[in-house]
Amino acid sequence: MTIAPNGRHVEVAEDGEVVAFALVEPLQDRAVVRAALHARAGHLPAGTRSRLVDAVLDLPEITQGHRLEATLPIGDTESLDRLRERCEEVQTRPAGASCLLDAILPAC
Secondary structure (H helix, E strand, C coil): CEEECCEEEEEEEECCEEEEEEEEEECCCCCEEEEEEEECCCCCCCCHHHHHHHHHHCCHHHHCCCEEEEEEECCCHHHHHHHHHHCEEEEEEEECCEEEEEEECCCC
């Protein structure tokens, strides 16, 4: 995991190759955290996208936040299902080739 200028860059690797990553950035209102999730096109091992969601949701920035605003590829049901398992009051809407998600983060 590396630190981006205003947040974090989280990666999931398989056999030494990055197959999924997320950019995570707390907003000025520290109660809101924004994340953009990306996965390599094509077949990935089962659970790769769920591992990325878990890595993002376990970051200190997330555990201190109250609300998550996330962007993920439309059709990424594995990530969406995992976000629904770990967050509350999940709402989604399409935006072109992306899915925008708003959710309440669980209390620690």
